Amino acid sequence: MQFRLEKRPEPSKLMLYVTPVASVLLTMLVGAIIFSLIGYDGVGAVREIFLTPLTNSFKWQDLGVKAAPLIIIGVGLSIAYRANVWNIGAEGQYVMGGLAATGVALATYGMTGWWILPLMMIAGIAGGAAYAAVPALLKTRLGVNEILTSLMLTYASVQLIYYLVRAPWKDPMGMGFPQTRRFAADALLPNIIPGTIVHLGVPIAIVVALIAWFVMSRSVFGYQMKVVGAAPHAARYGGFSENKTIWLALLVSGALAGLAGMLEVAGPFQRMVPGFPTNYGFTAIIVAFLGRLNPLGVILAGIVMAITFVGGEVAQTTIGLSSSATGVFQSMMLFFLLAGDILVRYRLKRVIPAQEARA
Amino acid sequence: MPLRLQLTGITKRFPGVLANDNVTFAVKPGEIHALLGENGAGKSTLVKMIYGIMQPDAGEIAWNGQPVVVSSPKAARKLGIGMVFQHFSLFEALTVLENIALGMDAKIPARDLEARIRQVMAQYGLLLDPHRTVATLSVGERQRIEIVRALLLEPKLLIMDEPTSVLTPQEVEQLFDVLRRLAAQGCSILYISHKLHEIKALCDTATILRGGRLVDTCDPKQETSRSMAEKMIGAGLKDIVRPEGRSMGExxxxxxxxxxxxxxxxxxxxxxxxxxxxxxxxxxxxxxxxxxxxxxxxxxxxxxxxxxxxxxxxxxxxxxxxxxxxxxxxxxxxxxxxxxxxxxxxxxxxxxxxxxxxxxxxxxxxxxxxxxxxxxxxxxxxxxxxxxxxxxxxxxxxxxxxxxxxxxxxxxxxxxxxxxxxxxxxxxxxxxxxxxxxxxxxxxxxxxxxxxxxxxxxxxxxxxxxxxxxxxxxxxxxxxxxxxxxxxxxxxxxxxxxxxxxxxxxxxxx
Missing domain, CATH: 3.40.50.300 (P-loop containing nucleotide triphosphate hydrolases)
Incomplete structure (x- = not known):
């Protein structure tokens, strides 16, 4: 039996939604097989990683807290990727947003007031956007590939944390630990559900995604992103400047990554530490694609990805799976998704050889 | 001499469309045969079946009098059917020679291939430097590569799909010269187009398709462009109506x-x-x-x-x-x-x-x-x-x-x-x-x-x-x-x- 890929007259809407689900299911199946083959309880690993976080209600708060930054960054990336602007450095923009917010928190240390958090938020957004402006400038002025510049700037941002928490921002009472002091109460995100770790960042993530969905589907801005990504020549004919679009895409995705950085540092971390970069910025790339570059899809994808994070931790303690296993599962998901994407534009058709047809 | 190609009752159905409905026609050796029809009339589908890209649901293809099943383009080339597509498949960064070598079914040493390419080009008056990079060539020259590629197999039937839609008038003339020389040497040509004056100038016979059905097979030299167009669209052709007493302003x-x-x-x-x-x-x-x-x-x-x-x-x-x-x-x-x-x-x-x-x-x-x-x-x-x-x-x-x-x-x-x-x-x-x-x-x-x-x-x-x-x-x-x-x-x-x-x-x- 032979199969052939045949181009569909129109991209399949069904496949567009089926492939993300199928890629998650395939990941579970193949993951179970692989981990069984290397001597673990494969089925148990998949159960712990994908199901325990959902069935155990104590884990739900962790899901929300992990999903929030992934959703916020993923939404920003989904907007940029629509315009074919490949911002790979959200991690760096997330770090810079966190650092900018930390700067405000430390400068206002000892002060009180409701205005401190909004100011930190503005600083975080500005920090992320400013860091994304560097690849934008290089791309529009000199034609430098934004994939390289945004990625490399990530590593520079991590070094900046190391420097700041070891010297100028080091906690004077920290017994030499490389970290800043714990933020004052007015510089910390309030918990919105008493008795849990769910902070203000969780509802903010949902609101950000909803606003982005509305803007992308209804506004001229969203149209501009999509048309520049789909057909740059037609976009120019329609009156949309490619350079302006590159700037907008990088600034918006950088700003959202910066916002996520601020929410993390003022929420779960409560201070800046060298371990602040936790790959949210990179994982959000998977989230953006798994969510079909659609802000509503990104909410779901963010939750799925949070499940693998939380479940990965569970599996570490219960069946002694290495922490890298989470990464393996996440990468498999992206792999299956991108591979399955071909079915959106093509369909699989059985080829009947001529002899068989005659018989 | 037997007919070069004889199609009998060819039918091809796609979900929702009957692309070809009981199409029957024949191409004689050395004949330049036009396949004429509006977009969507079924020309491409028909040609794809002749070239082995698709299989007919019903009907028979006979080649030099013998019924055949053309199971793939490779099988078609083996029979002696060549095709030049409307869209070229060429690597811009490679040279003419490299592109042709890549498309060959059989491995031929580069030196021999170049000699054969030069011979084919000389034979048909195709001007082309085998060592030029494709990116530097005009559309007409790129088409010549595709033609040379097809001619190297010494085809007995050459299918040309809308070849002139990308060419300049000079290039069209050059192409027609090549095609006439080919035909004179006994190669049949199936020429797909809807440019009627070209068909009148070039072709011996025209088969007209409309909505998947064969409407007529005629001699284009005996027809007017208008009469063929009307057969093609199945209705009277409207003239451009110019309003009376039109004057131009500022x-x-x-x-x-x-x-x-x-x-x-x-x-x-x-x-x-x-x-x-x-x-x-x-x-x-x-x-x-x-x-x-x-x-x-x-x-x-x-x-x-x-x-x-x-x-x-x-x-x-x-x-x-x-x-x-x-x-x-x-x-x-x-x-x-x-x-x-x-x-x-x-x-x-x-x-x-x-x-x-x-x-x-x-x-x-x-x-x-x-x-x-x-x-x-x-x-x-x-x-x-x-x-x-x-x-x-x-x-x-x-x-x-x-x-x-x-x-x-x-x-x-x-x-x-x-x-x-x-x-x-x-x-x-x-x-x-x-x-x-x-x-x-x-x-x-x-x-x-x-x-x-x-x-x-x-x-x-x-x-x-x-x-x-x-x-x-x-x-x-x-x-x-x-x-x-x-x-x-x-x-x-x-x-x-x-x-x-x-x-x-x-x-x-x-």
Whole structure:
């Protein structure tokens, strides 16, 4: 039996939604097989990683807290990727947003007031956007590939944390630990559900995604992103400047990554530490694609990805799976998704050889 | 001698469409046989079955009198069937020789292959340097690679799919010479086209398809272009109706000393182009492809902005510094040559494509938000008034046939009632019925007082349509003259032997 890929007259809407689900299911199946083959309880690993976080209600708060930054960054990336602007450095923009917010928190240390958090938020957004402006400038002025510049700037941002928490921002009472002091109460995100770790960042993530969905589907801005990504020549004919679009895409995705950085540092971390970069910025790339570059899809994808994070931790303690296993599962998901994407534009058709047809 | 190719009762069904319905015809040895039909008439499907890309659901193919099953293109080539596709499959970064070597079924040492290529080229008078990189070749030269590739297999039947839609008049002549020589040596040619005068000039027999069925097999030399067109579209062909007593008004579009910078290696910029188009006038710009037409369209539409505000004016208002959006607001709409990816976005719905150029003139944007209802309504109107064959405003632009997409694009611009419309190649690759509709729409738009510029390589089109003609050559525009006062020889001279001569000079005869 032979199969052939045949181009569909129109991209399949069904496949567009089926492939993300199928890629998650395939990941579970193949993951179970692989981990069984290397001597673990494969089925148990998949159960712990994908199901325990959902069935155990104590884990739900962790899901929300992990999903929030992934959703916020993923939404920003989904907007940029629509315009074919490949911002790979959200991690760096997330770090810079966190650092900018930390700067405000430390400068206002000892002060009180409701205005401190909004100011930190503005600083975080500005920090992320400013860091994304560097690849934008290089791309529009000199034609430098934004994939390289945004990625490399990530590593520079991590070094900046190391420097700041070891010297100028080091906690004077920290017994030499490389970290800043714990933020004052007015510089910390309030918990919105008493008795849990769910902070203000969780509802903010949902609101950000909803606003982005509305803007992308209804506004001229969203149209501009999509048309520049789909057909740059037609976009120019329609009156949309490619350079302006590159700037907008990088600034918006950088700003959202910066916002996520601020929410993390003022929420779960409560201070800046060298371990602040936790790959949210990179994982959000998977989230953006798994969510079909659609802000509503990104909410779901963010939750799925949070499940693998939380479940990965569970599996570490219960069946002694290495922490890298989470990464393996996440990468498999992206792999299956991108591979399955071909079915959106093509369909699989059985080829009947001529002899068989005659018989 | 047996018939080279005999199709009997060929039927091919796709979900929802009967692409070929009981088609029967034959090709004699050494015959140049035209396969004629509108877009969607089933020509491509039929040819794909002959070349083994698809299998018929019913019917029989006989080759030199023997029934055969052509199971794959490789099997077709083995039988002696060659095909030159409309879209070339060439690697731009490789040389001619490397490209041909990659496409061969059998491995032949490079030295032998080159010798054979040179022999084939000499035999048929194809000028081409095997060591040139494809990226530096013109479209006509690229087509020659594909022809050489097919001829190396010494085919007994060569299928040519719309070969002239990308060629200049000179290149068309050269191609016809090659095809006639081939036929004289006994190779049959199946020539797919809807350019009727070419078929009259070249072909011995024409098989006409309509809606998947065979309508007629005739001798094109005995028919008129009109009678064949009518068989093709199955109805009487409408003449362009010109309103009586039309008079041209004041100068509307004035272009003076418009120049563009040289951007890419293969772009021809325009140099100090000046012309005036009056209200109600259709101004034609003739020229061989690649003489600055694209730069001229971009400079007029605003995709390339001028640094002199006065270089383009409408009713005296300077537009030179404005971008496409601002120019559209001032009444200047444009349609570039390339439909998919330039004039329209294939992955977008027709409705979203209307937003691309009509959003400001028709108030589809309120406070930064798109009024998708208005876009849908307008698109529905375009579809209805221009008889676009589409399921509705939600259809993807890429799913439309070339002619239908062009009708939609022309309709989208014309129904915005622009005071100046600039179009490039308005009927390129479009069937006769759709072309007539587009021409009529342009004439009607001029009749209500718009100034129209038509940039085209199709001289018949310009002669039929325009009040005034000028010729673009190497980025420079000849002085304009009334169409009626210009002879075809004069136009031909202006189009310039220069371009053809340089090309011949570049190519090394084998």
């Amino acid at each position: 100068p509307k579009l004035v272009v003076s000393r418009l120049s563009t910078a040289k951007t890419g290696h293969f772009d021809v910029p325009v140099n100090k182009v000046s012309f005036t188009v009056r209200a109600g006038e259709i101004f034609g710009i003739a020229g061989v492809a690649g003489n600055g037409q694209n730069a001229l369209l971009d400079a007029l539409s605003g995709e390339i902005r001028s640094d002199d505000a006065e270089s383009i004016t409408i009713d005296g208002f300077p537009l030179g510094l404005l971008d496409t959006t601002e120019r559209r607001k001032r009444g200047l709409c444009a349609v570039p040559e390339e439909r998919n990816g330039h004039a329209a976005v294939g992955e977008f719905s027709l409705s979203d494509n209307s937003v691309l150029t009509a959003r400001d003139r028709l108030g589809m944007v309120v406070m930064g938000l798109i009024n998708s209802g208005a876009a849908r309504t307008y698109t529905g109107k375009v579809i209805a008034e221009f008889a676009v064959k589409a399921l509705g405003p939600a259809s993807m632009a890429g799913s439309l046939s070339g002619g239908n997409l062009q009708k939609y694009i022309m309709g989208r611009e014309i129904l915005q009632k622009p005071s100046v419309l600039v179009v490039s190649q308005p009927t390129w690759g479009v069937d006769a019925g759709a072309a007539a509709a587009i021409h009529q729409a342009l004439v009607d738009l001029a009749a209500v007082g718009s100034a129209i510029v038509v940039i085209s390589q199709d001289l018949d089109e310009l002669r039929a349509l325009c009040d005034t003609l000028a010729v673009i050559n190497l980025g420079q525009l000849s002085p304009a003259k009334p169409n009626a006062e210009m002879s075809i020889e004069e136009i031909g001279l202006l189009m310039g032997g220069v371009h053809g001569a340089t090309e011949a000079h570049d190519a090394v005869p084998a």
